[in-house]
Amino acid sequence: MLPTHCPSCRSQLKVKCMKCEQCETEVTGLYELPVLALLSDADKNFILKFVKYSGSLKEMASDLKLSYPTVRNMLNEIISKIADYENK
Amino acid sequence: MKTNEFGSLIFNPFKRIAGWEAFGIGLVIVVLTTFTGNFAGIYFDGVIDMHFAENFDSLKSWLMIPVNIISISVIMWLAGITVSKNFRFIDILGTMTLSRAPFLLIALASFFVKVPDLSGIMQDPFVIFDSISFIIILILTFPIIIWSVTLMYNAYKISTGASGQKLSISFIFGLIIAEIISKIIIYQIDKFI
Numbered sequence: 001m002l003p004t005h006c007p008s009c010r011s012q013l014k015v016k017c018m019k020c021e022q023c024e025t026e027v028t029g030l031y032e033l034p035v036l037a038l039l040s041d042a043d044k045n046f047i048l049k050f051v052k053y054s055g056s057l058k059e060m061a062s063d064l065k066l067s068y069p070t071v072r073n074m075l076n077e078i079i080s081k082i083a084d085y086e087n088k
Numbered sequence: 089m090k091t092n093e094f095g096s097l098i099f100n101p102f103k104r105i106a107g108w109e110a111f112g113i114g115l116v117i118v119v120l121t122t123f124t125g126n127f128a129g130i131y132f133d134g135v136i137d138m139h140f141a142e143n144f145d146s147l148k149s150w151l152m153i154p155v156n157i158i159s160i161s162v163i164m165w166l167a168g169i170t171v172s173k174n175f176r177f178i179d180i181l182g183t184m185t186l187s188r189a190p191f192l193l194i195a196l197a198s199f200f201v202k203v204p205d206l207s208g209i210m211q212d213p214f215v216i217f218d219s220i221s222f223i224i225i226l227i228l229t230f231p232i233i234i235w236s237v238t239l240m241y242n243a244y245k246i247s248t249g250a251s252g253q254k255l256s257i258s259f260i261f262g263l264i265i266a267e268i269i270s271k272i273i274i275y276q277i278d279k280f281i
Contacts, residue, residue, distance in 0.1 A: 067106035069179045073249040076174075 004038050012038070012088070035085045043078050050075065099235070100242040105186065106179045114185030118157070121192040122149055128198030132191055133274050135160045135267045136233055140203045148281055152274060159270035160184045160240070160263075167262035168248035171255065175248045183243030190236045194229060201225050237263070 004013055015031040036044065053059045061071040096103060102110065125132060129144045135156055161181040168175055204218040216222055244259050245251070 065104060067102055067104055067110075067179075067246065069106050069175065069246050069249065070103045072174070073246065076249050 001041065002033075002037055004033055035082055038085050039078065039081060043081065046074060046078060099238050100246070101186065101239075102183045102243050102246040105182075106247065107176070107182045108178060110182030110186040111178065112182075114182065114187070114189065117189045117192055118153055118185060121188070121195045122153055124192065124195035125149060125198065128195060128201065129203065130195060130198045132156060132188075132195075133271070135263065135270045136237060137267065137271070138191065138194060138229070140198070140201075142207065145281060148277065151277055155273045155277070156188070156270055157181070157185050159273065160187075160266045163266035163269065164240075164244055164247075164259075164262045167258040167265075168244065168250065171258045172248040172250040179247040180243070183247050184240060187236055187239035187243050190232045190239070194225070194232055197225050197228060 005011065006013055013033065015033060016028060018027045018031075019025070036047070039047070049060055049063075050057075053063070057071050057075065058068060061068045064071065105113065121132065125138075126144070126146050126149055129141055130138055131141050131144075131149055132138050132152055161177070161184045164184060165177050165180045168180060201221045201224075202219045204215050204222055216226070240263065241259055244262070245255055248255075250258070
């Protein structure tokens with residue numbers, strides 16, 4: 001799993017270095033992590049399922065054996081987290 | 089079944105059931121409650137209310153079903169609009185209907201109650217102590233109403249997706265207003281029957 005927060009102070013991490021495994025070239029800088037990478041595994045799995053079900057919350061609810069409003073609330077929480085990350 | 093799963097099923101089944109499914113199950117239980125209440129002579133005359141009646145009117149008890157369900161659902165829907173968006177009326181209607189399920193226990197227990205002569209209760213309130221079974225059902229009523237209100241709260245929370253103080257305050261106001269409106273409508277029905 002990609003680390004997204006500092007294990008010492010819990011601040012959000014940034015990407016400092018990327019490496020080409022083919023030619024060993026290293027690109028160094030200070031890059032923001034993509035918003036999706038900042039989400040928890042559970043949230044990422046939810047988004048993957050959401051895409052696979054073509055955005056149908058009804059089908060997702062049926063598959064997850066949860067009620068429609070429960071699934072919609074889970075989606076709303078993820079939307080809220082994404083908005084928070086984008087506003088930081 | 090694990091304890092927390094059982095607790096979730098008893099106090100918050102709406103994680104798994106909502107919408108038309110909850111409405112269907114809830115309606116069957118509410119009809120069964122009224123049917124049983126007819127034999128026991130008990131009215132469910134309000135959103136969170138019930139009374140034994142001396143001159144029981146079956147038609148009136150059946151009319152209370154739509155009054156109670158529509159009062160709580162419409163008021164909670166209006167309360168929900170003030171604190172949330174993008175929620176469905178059918179989820180409120182379904183979950184609120186299912187929240188009335190605990191009242192079936194009171195209707196069933198009422199079968200075994202010997203109701204004391206309530207006509208003289210104003211002159212002598214201690215008349216209720218003439219029947220131990222009546223005292224028992226009065227005591228049993230409190231946890232069942234608390235259970236039903238807990239279900240209504242979770243129904244409102246899940247259906248609207250609201251949280252925090254807004255959720256609690258709008259729910260309390262909604263419940264009080266729904267109870268008052270249901271009582272007013274039932275009082276009006278009483279005058280026409």
